[in-house]
Amino acid sequence: MLTExxxxxxxxxxxxxxxxxxCSVAEQEYTEDCxxxxxxxxxxxxxxxxxxxxxxxxxEDD
Numbered sequence: 508m509l510t511e512x513x514x515x516x517x518x519x520x521x522x523x524x525x526x527x528x529x530c531s532v533a534e535q536e537y538t539e540d541c542x543x544x545x546x547x548x549x550x551x552x553x554x555x556x557x558x559x560x561x562x563x564x565x566x567e568d569d
Contacts, residue, residue: 509557518566520544528562530554538567 509530516523522543529535529552536551547567553560 511559513562515564517541519546528552530557530559
């Protein structure tokens, strides 16, 4: 499994948090709680040939 550290901004508290993402999957979406405010963030990860391309974060209400 290829993993990489990524930073994103929580859509609730606006704090920047770091997450570990699996770059062996081309596109994935999952929910992870913010490490600051504990609210659920829907995270979408895009990777290409094991390299992280983009990480998007949104609230569950979006």
